[in-house]
Amino acid sequence: MILKEKVNRPNLYLRIIIIAGLLIFPFFNDSRSMLILLTQIIIFAIFAMSYDILLGYTGIVSFGHCLFFGIGAYSTAIMLSTYDNTTEIFLLSIGVSSILAIVVSYFIGMLSLRLQSHFYAMLTLGFSELFFIVAEKWRSFTQGGDGFTFRVPDILRDRFTFYFFVLISLFIIFLILRLFTSSSTGKVLKAISQNEYRVEALGFHVLHYKIIASIVAGVIAAYSGLLYAVSLRFVDPSFFSIEVTLDALLMTMIGGVGTLIGPILGSGIVELFQHYLSELGTRFPIFERWTLFLGLLYIVVILVFPKGIIGTIKVGRQKIKKKRVETQLKQSIEN
Amino acid sequence: MNVVLNLIINGLSTGMLIFLLASGLTLIFGLMSVLNFAHGGLFVWGAFVAVWLFDFTKSFILSMIGSIIIGMLIGWLIERFLIRPVYGNHIRQLLVTLGGMLVLVELIRIIWGSNPIRSNLPGWLEGSFQIGGVILIKYRLFVIFFGLIGYLLLILLLKKTKIGTTIRAGVDNKEMVQALGINIKNIFSFVFLIGAGMAALGGMLLAPYSGIIFADMGMQYAILAFIVVIVGGLGSIQGAIVASIIVGLAGAFTAYYFPDFSLAVNMLLLIIVLLLRPKGLYGEG
Numbered sequence: 001m002i003l004k005e006k007v008n009r010p011n012l013y014l015r016i017i018i019i020a021g022l023l024i025f026p027f028f029n030d031s032r033s034m035l036i037l038l039t040q041i042i043i044f045a046i047f048a049m050s051y052d053i054l055l056g057y058t059g060i061v062s063f064g065h066c067l068f069f070g071i072g073a074y075s076t077a078i079m080l081s082t083y084d085n086t087t088e089i090f091l092l093s094i095g096v097s098s099i100l101a102i103v104v105s106y107f108i109g110m111l112s113l114r115l116q117s118h119f120y121a122m123l124t125l126g127f128s129e130l131f132f133i134v135a136e137k138w139r140s141f142t143q144g145g146d147g148f149t150f151r152v153p154d155i156l157r158d159r160f161t162f163y164f165f166v167l168i169s170l171f172i173i174f175l176i177l178r179l180f181t182s183s184s185t186g187k188v189l190k191a192i193s194q195n196e197y198r199v200e201a202l203g204f205h206v207l208h209y210k211i212i213a214s215i216v217a218g219v220i221a222a223y224s225g226l227l228y229a230v231s232l233r234f235v236d237p238s239f240f241s242i243e244v245t246l247d248a249l250l251m252t253m254i255g256g257v258g259t260l261i262g263p264i265l266g267s268g269i270v271e272l273f274q275h276y277l278s279e280l281g282t283r284f285p286i287f288e289r290w291t292l293f294l295g296l297l298y299i300v301v302i303l304v305f306p307k308g309i310i311g312t313i314k315v316g317r318q319k320i321k322k323k324r325v326e327t328q329l330k331q332s333i334e335n
Numbered sequence: 336m337n338v339v340l341n342l343i344i345n346g347l348s349t350g351m352l353i354f355l356l357a358s359g360l361t362l363i364f365g366l367m368s369v370l371n372f373a374h375g376g377l378f379v380w381g382a383f384v385a386v387w388l389f390d391f392t393k394s395f396i397l398s399m400i401g402s403i404i405i406g407m408l409i410g411w412l413i414e415r416f417l418i419r420p421v422y423g424n425h426i427r428q429l430l431v432t433l434g435g436m437l438v439l440v441e442l443i444r445i446i447w448g449s450n451p452i453r454s455n456l457p458g459w460l461e462g463s464f465q466i467g468g469v470i471l472i473k474y475r476l477f478v479i480f481f482g483l484i485g486y487l488l489l490i491l492l493l494k495k496t497k498i499g500t501t502i503r504a505g506v507d508n509k510e511m512v513q514a515l516g517i518n519i520k521n522i523f524s525f526v527f528l529i530g531a532g533m534a535a536l537g538g539m540l541l542a543p544y545s546g547i548i549f550a551d552m553g554m555q556y557a558i559l560a561f562i563v564v565i566v567g568g569l570g571s572i573q574g575a576i577v578a579s580i581i582v583g584l585a586g587a588f589t590a591y592y593f594p595d596f597s598l599a600v601n602m603l604l605l606i607i608v609l610l611l612r613p614k615g616l617y618g619e620g
Contacts, residue, residue, distance in 0.1 A: 055426075059426060061426055061429045061430065063372070063429075063433065111606060111609045111610065112609065114613075115609075115613055116368075116425075117425055117426065117429070118364075118368075118370045118425070118429065119565065119609070119613075121370070121372075121429055122370070122561040122565065123605070123609075125558060125561070126558055126561065126562065126602055126605065127602070129554075129555075129558050129598065130598055130599060130602050133595075133598055133599070134599075137595045242554065246433075246437060249430065249433070253430065289441055289444060289445050291437065291441050292438060292441040292442065292445065294437075295434055295437035295438040295441060296438060298434045298437070299417065299431060299434040299435065299438065302421070302427055302430050302431045302434060303417075303420050303421065303431065306427060
């Protein structure tokens with residue numbers, strides 16, 4: 001018990017410092033671009049957390065998570081531009097995008113989740129490509145490949161307010177997902193990721209749980225896409241591009257799969273990396289293709305640190321803990 | 336009549352190109368349950384290397400050989416440095432091959448730039464035949480012919496040679512083959528090389544067919560190949576050729592009559608197969 005507290009205390013302090021830092025950051029920061037970057041980090045943190053529900057907590061690989069991101073973005077953009085840019089319509093669009101995400105994730109899940117994990121990966125990839133084409137070709141509805149700008153509700157116009165709105169969203173979603181992953185359903189999901197057949201043998205309906213996970217992930221991804229569209233005040237088919245999925249994958253893998261903090265950390269690292277590399281790109285042309293560096297980093301992470309930063313730290317801590325217990329045991333035996 | 340015949344030829348030739356890509360994919364999957372998402376990268380590398388070599392040497396045969404060699408070389412690198420370290424872990428295999436795809440496509444953009452590149456035909460394949468008022472484009476017939484040769488060679492390899500028998504046995508029951516003292520990993524490396532070479536050949540043949548090549552092409556064709564692999568049944572070569580032809584024809588006809596729906600039709604096909612026969616047309620079990 002004593003050991004446990006010792007380990008956890010710095011963790012708690014760190015969390016308080018980070019939360020306080022995020023809350024007071026805009027008051028000390030004059031740079032508009034920095035605030036926008038931080039908003040973007042938080043939005044992608046939400047997106048990456050939703051991805052981790054699939055990859056880390058359930059062991060499902062999706063290569064089309066951008067599908068939900070785009071659904072959220074387009075539903076709010078289309079509703080705000082066709083009706084009115086009021087708060088009511090905005091709230092309504094959250095509902096609409098959630099319902100669409102539920103329908104689509106349920107449909108894809110029913111088709112493919114009863115089969116091997118590869119099917120879900122392929123099918124989501126195919127569907128995201130399909131949605132990309134629909135967004136490009138259905139000009140009367142989505143305005144085609146050029147995308148379109150739209151007006152956001154007055155309350156969200158201010159970057160400052162929007163930052164807090166996004167930050168509070170992150171906290172709430174973090175808490176919800178934490179409740180979800182530590183609930184009995186969440187525990188079954190974790191068990192599925194470890195050994196699917198054993199869970200099935202224990203009498204759980206694995207398909208049912210996997211679909212629940214994909215729906216939860218889909219709805220939250222749609223919400224993050226919606227926030228991103230509002231922050232840009234613009235949508236185009238690139239919301240459905242594979243790069244968006246890769247971002248989520250990268251953030252989750254780098255930060256640490258199967259932890260909720262990991263994706264948040266990963267989002268910060270990846271976004272800052274992109275930001276500074278593209279700045280470097282203005283001087284050294286090779287850095288303009290930062291996707292190459294992200295891809296190489298991603299491969300190295302999978303091959304060398306499959307648990308990501310948080311996961312590797314956790315393992316390291318457990319080793320230290322084990323050593324401590326061992327030395328204590330040795331001492332007590334010697335005494 | 337002219338239109339329908341030409342659409343059939345279009346569909347068959349696209350189907351053959353997809354088959355070259357999908358056959359490697361399905362064998363690799365059948366043998367080791369590795370779904371290689373970098374396969375589209377090999378395809379697009381085959382195309383770019385071939386165009387580059389063709390501009391350089393003006394020889395169609397040389398560019399073909401060169402692109403197959405480069406494709407196999409990249410395939411070997413992928414197998415050795417990406418897939419082998421994570422054998423047995425399906426999730427990490429999926430993830431790492433997608434990373435490989437990303438890097439391959441980015442490298443293409445760095446070497447050849449992001450803009451589409453024009454691809455030319457050698458003189459002896461240009462033009463068309465005219466038989467009784469029906470115009471048949473030479474190169475498309477050539478692609479169909481080549482795809483069929485590829486298919487026959489593959490079947491010959493699988494049915495008539497010792498290594499082919501081992502491959503089929505491995506697809507059927509991997510553990511049993513290992514129990515008989517055969518190192519399945521070496522067999523797998525061999526299959527991976529063959530698959531990589533065929534993917535590069537597919538890309539190489541595609542380049543003059545579509546006239547322009549671009550880096551994102553790999554992913555587009557890879558998605559079609561995945562559809563083929565599922566529709567045909569994972570691990571089945573016969574399934575792959577039948578499904579390739581279906582996908583090619585469906586794509587050609589919708590591209591002509593409803594141009595915006597060509598991918599949608601194939602996704603629909605995939606959905607129907609998954610609903611009615613999730614193991615695919617020729618899948619076992």
